[in-house]
Each structure stands twice: as C-alpha cells, then as structure tokens.
Amino acid sequence: MANDATEVKAALEAGSSDVRARQRRSAMLRTGGAILALLVVVIVINVFSHGSFLTAGNLTNVLRQITYNAILAIGQTFVIITAGIDLSVGSLIELTGVVMASFANAVPLDGPLLVIATLIVGLAVGCTAGFVNAVPVVRLNLPPFITTLAMMLMARGLAFKLAHGRPVAVNSTAFDATGTGFLLQGLLRPLGLPGIPIAVVWMAVLVIVFAIILTRTRFGRYVFAIGGNEEAARLAGINVARVKTLVYVISGGCAAVAGLLLMARFQSGSPNTGIGSELQSIAAVVVGGTSLAGGRGSVVSTFFGALLIGLLNNVMNLLGIESYTQDIVLGAVILIAVVVDELRKRYLA
C-alpha cells in the first residue's frame, strides 16, 4: 500500500517533469521560430534602411520610446487577466502629469528628494483614481468598461481644468536625469554605445517586479483565479473585491509612473499627451498573447508586445512610411496577432 503510494508519487513527479519538459520544448520551438523570423526581418529592414536600423543608438531609442506604453501595459495586464479593462490610463497620465508638474513647481524642494516627493503625489492621484474605478465594479458589479470610460473623461477634463488648457512647464531641473539621462555612459561610450536611458531602467525594474508579483505571489495567483472563474475563487475564500480593487489601483499607479517619466522627458505636464495611450496599452497586452476573456496572461509577454509595436513604429519611420499608413499596418498587426494566437490555441493546444 505504502509502496503503491510511493510508486504513484514517483510516476506523478515523472509526469510533471514530462509535462513541463513538453511545455518548455514547445515554448522553445515557438520562441526559436519567432527569433529566426525576427532575424530575417531585421536583416531585410536593415538593408532597406541603409543600415540605420541596426545601430545601438536606434535600438536604445526604441526601448526609450516604448517605456511609457510598456509601463501602462503592465497595469493593464493585471486588469485584463481579471477579465476587466482599464480605459482611464491614458487620461491618468495627463492628470498625474499636470498635478505632479504643479506640485513640483509649488514645493520648496529640489534634487532627488523632489523627484521622490513628486512621484509619491502622482502615485496617490493615480492609485486613488484606480480605486474609484474599482468601487462600482466590485460593489455593484458594473462593467469596468463603463466605470473606466467615465474616469477617462473626468480625469482628462480635470487635467485640462487644472492646467488651464495648456502644458504646465516644470521649473526645476531635478527631473532631467529621469527624463533624458543615461546610466553607465562613461563605461559604454568608449565601446560606441550610448549608455542605458534611466527611463528604461525604471521600465525594466517594473517589468521584473510585477512579473514576480503576478507569477510568484498569492495575490498574483488570485488574479488568475478570479479571471478564470470568479465564483469558484470567491467560494475558495478569496477576497475577490480586494484583489480586483488592487488590480485597478496598480493600473492607476502604473499610469502615474508613466506620467512622471513623460513629464520628466518633456519638462512639462501636459493635459493631452495621453490621448489614445489606453488603446496602445491594450494593444500591447493583446499582442503579448493575454486573453481579453481573462484567466491567462503574463507581464513579460506584454513587454514583448509593447516592444514589437515599438519596433514596428520605428521601422516604419526609418523606411519613411507616412503616419496614416503606419496606423493601417499597426491595426493589421494587432488583428493578425490575435488571430494567430487563437488559431494556435485551437489547433496546437
């Protein structure tokens, strides 16, 4: 009997490593295929752009450009895995940007201390807005599409009102490093590399931290459980309201961080920089393979979704494709990404 149980357990462990090995193999196969395709595309593009694509400067630029979208998309990933959606993040970039710029101009601080204080103020605004988004969703079971749409309008209106309709210029130079500075410049410059933009470091840290939160913490597991089957999650004793609220708070917080980086880069908090950002962030999540039906997704995939969109934009700019055409291509890519993902699920899973 005991022997029997041991055998069963041994078989199970073998089974688990089997399943995992298979998953790894198929993941590698997929990634391998994608990398190969990417390489070919990169070489072709490089030839057509007369070598301007494959330069350290250009690639660093792409990373810096996707920073804001990638950070927004991290929060959006959490929301979408719970089968929700957050349409307010674009306006929240603006609202937090305007509030942070006004705050930075008003307080007698400077240097890193000012940056930190400003970030805290921005986070407070963003997280509060996220909380307000979540309350009707968790208390009255209203669709998040509506509550965040309402927040999108209110936050944008408020941003314009506070800013009197024009960008609020930041007086202090304390944000310059965050916005346009580089790390390891002294070390990398002699190698012909431009250094690592500080904004990119922010993004990398956030991606790593939130990837760990999503995959390795209780909260992350609950996010998936709620997206997969909210009632089963509730009956397992999970505080569904708290987890869902937190998810919108995270999304609002991500918008605040993106707002700070944008404000730092342009040295002003502008009430119209975020138009369309919410859709860009959803696109990154979807291209990354997260299901809008909830229950599936990953922060790392979302990052790659944002990267893919960023590369595409960059390539089209380098090839001199006009912006209208760029929109058509981008839309088509999003469509193809979700269709391919669905077909893959259907026939390969």
Next chain:
Amino acid sequence: MNDSAPFLRMSGIVKTFPGVKALDGVSFDVRKGEVHALVGENGAGKSTLMKVLAGAYRADGGSIEVDGKVVSIDGPSAAEALGIGMIYQEFNLVPDLRVVDNILLGHEPRKGALLDPKGAIDRASAVLAELGIMLPLEQTPRRLSVAQQQMTEIAKALVRRARLIVMDEPTAALTEREIDALFALIAKLKAQGVAFVYISHRLEELPRISDRITVIRDGKTIETRATSDLPQNEMIRLMVGRPLDAHFPELPPVPADAKIVLDVKGLCAAAGVAVYDVTFSVRAGEIVGLAGLVGAGRTDIVRAIAGADVPTAGTIEVAGKRVVVRGPHGAIEAGIALIPEDRKGQGLVLGMNVRENTTLAHLDRFERNGLVDPAAEEAETNRRIAELRIRTPSAEQTVRNLSGGNQQKVVLAKWLIGDTNVYLFDEPTRGIDVGAKAEIYTLMLSLLARGAAIVMVSSELPEVLGMSHRVLVVRDGRIRAEFARADATPGKIIAIATGVAA
C-alpha cells in the same frame, strides 16, 4: 422491414487528443424509431463520440453513415442538415429571447424581408401541439423550469426536422413527474420514427426507456445488446470491467459520546429559495442527509452555512464556537467546506491546473518569504492525487481535461488541506460514473474516521438512505421531518418531500 433499418451507423470512430486516445474504434448504430442508450463511466468517451456526431470534433478515423450513405460532418450546421439534433445537459437557449424565438432560432418565418411575428407563434404552437405539450411562448427561458427548458430544446430540434435526437443526461435535474412526461414524449416521437441516442448515468431508468444499450469503456465499444438482455449488474460489470462490490460501503455507527461539530440554529437566508428557521446539528463521525425535491431549498441551506450566501438570521457553531458568516472566508476559517453541485461553475477554475486548484483555498500555507513555493505545492498536490487516486498524468494537468469524477476529486483535494471538519456535499456523485462514486463514498468514510461531520444533499434516494446516519427532509426551505436511518423509507421521504404527508 424498412423501419428497423439503421438511420445512423458510426463505424470504427477514432479520435486522439494530445496524449489521450479518447476514441479507439467505437462502432454503434441507431435504428429509426429506436431509443439507443449509450452508457459508460465518465471519461469512457461518450461525450467525445457525441461531439464527433454533432460536428464539434473531426474524427481522426472511422466512418459515419446516415440513411446508408457515408457522410462527412464538418460542423454543427452539417449535423443539422442531416437531421441530427443535440440536446446537451447544459441547454443551449438564448436567455433573453422569448421561448418562441428560441424554438424558431435560425428558421424564423418571414414576410418578405421582415420577420413575421404572428406566423412565428403559429408555427411554434403547431410544433407544440404535435408534441402534445404547452409552453409559455412569450416568456424568456429564464422563467421556465428545467423541464420546460428541455421541452423547448426538443421543440427546437423538431423545427429543424431532426430525425435523430441525442439527449445527454436528460433526467439529471427532473422530478419524477417531469421524467414521466419526458418519457411519454420520447415514446410519441419514437412512434413517428424519430431515433434517440440516450446518454444517462441513471442505469435504473434504462429498462423503461431504451430498446438497446451500448456499453463504452476506454474509448471502445464493449457490447451492444437489447435492453431486456442486459440486467443492471451485468451492465455495471461491463462498464467498469470488473464486478462491483456492494453499492454503498457500510457506515460505521456514530460513537455514543461523539461531540456535536456543527450546530445550526434558526438559520434563515433569502438569496435563492428562501430558507426559514433551519435548526439541526451534526456530530463527529456522522453523515446527515438532506433529502427533498429539486428546488426545495436544500442547496440554499448548505450555501448559507458555507457563507456562499449570507444568512439573514440564525447562528452557526462549529465545535462550540460561534461562526461569523459574512462570506465564504469566515466559514472556511471555521473549518467549513462546501463541495458544490456545480463543480465546473463553482468548484474549480477549469483553466488552472490540478496543483493550482488544489492549493487555491490555502495558498498562505505554501508561502515562503512572501512568494508562493511551487515545489511545496506540487509535493502536497501529489500526496492528494495519490490519496484520492485522481487519474491525471500530473499535478500540472489542466483541470478542464479531467473527467467529471476526477474533477470532483480535485474539489475534494482542495478541502483536505487545512483544518476542515465540516464537509457540506451538494450532490456529490451527480454525473459521476459508478467506479468514481464508490471511491467518493469511501473517502467520505475516511473523513468520518478523522472526526469530520458531513452534511450531504442528494436527489438520489438510494444514496441518501445508503449514506446517511440521519435523514432530514426539506420542503419549501424548511426542515419538515427527521428520520433515523433505520426508520427512513423511500415512501416516507417522498410523501413528506412532495407534501403528500405533513
């Protein structure tokens, strides 16, 4: 005789999913005007076979003949065109369309380019008259009973000129009288030459309704026989491939000095069927059965105890300690576990794997430094898989891919972790095959041996009588009678449950 020619013949059907050979050469045929029962344990391949017939799956091998002609069924519309109608256990009605619109969905009568509402009512009424049944055509299905929704499905199939109707567990949620009405309707359609494939776990009803029975096991046809030639014990033997011992294990008596574990007083709830003034207690090592008709409020009672619905009045004590039930969390903390009737909808996250489902309610126990430790989860899950004999290739298998019985065991595994000592089982063996049933009963006994108290809701009287120390009969959300096991008879219980006796 032309009437007994097979309408449908499926030969050597093979269907393989990654890692599983779901169908391994299944063959069977259905004659015109015949009810052909398909039986087998869960996971035997019945559903897969029917999905092949419905065009939901493409078979990897074998052939399908309809009316003697080889056909290819590449989608639901192809099945419909061939006269094959499917009535799944979970109905396919549009909840917001009226019954008449559901019946005629896709076949709406038109006047020119516009819909013809009057013609629709006439057409639907004609179909119902033909069936000899009445349905509120202007209502939405939400307001219909399960039996009425089923009738709607049948009418829908007939509008589509179905000559073969597949019914999956049609009596699972019906009362005795509704079952009689359904069987009368099937007999009527049979006489008109409609063929039926009848899938059911209720083996005792097959002699009443089916002409022939095909037993499927491990994706293979084991035997097809006339129903009269296949006694029930023989059928079970063929299904499980081994003779089964006594149906129910022997219940050990409750020790005389056993303490009261669950004490419910004056419980009221108003979420679904109103529960009123429910008072009872369960001792360590005791199973209390809740009998009654579907919709009597039994599920609502256990849901209120588990905090799935919040009680409006009354007290619940576990081992002498008052439980504050404001939601499932408080009940779980107090050691109360609900194993719900609808395991896919309420018991499991189907897209998660066995490990994630098993640890979901007690994830805090697997945390190290704020992070979940998957290795610890997997070790615990593997222990439970071995203990419960869950048939899964590994802890990493997605729960959606397991059979019903094994899914139920995963729900149980979830509540074996932690200090649960009150188990509320709601229809624990519904839709589960004979072999897994016996295993679940054995497991209930092992819970009793650990000093757990069990409340079991069941619509199957043999189960209530065979697996309870005491039986409470519920009607209209109240407890109407209590029987010790020795005094309980099906007659007494039914009389009180139906209100014939007070």
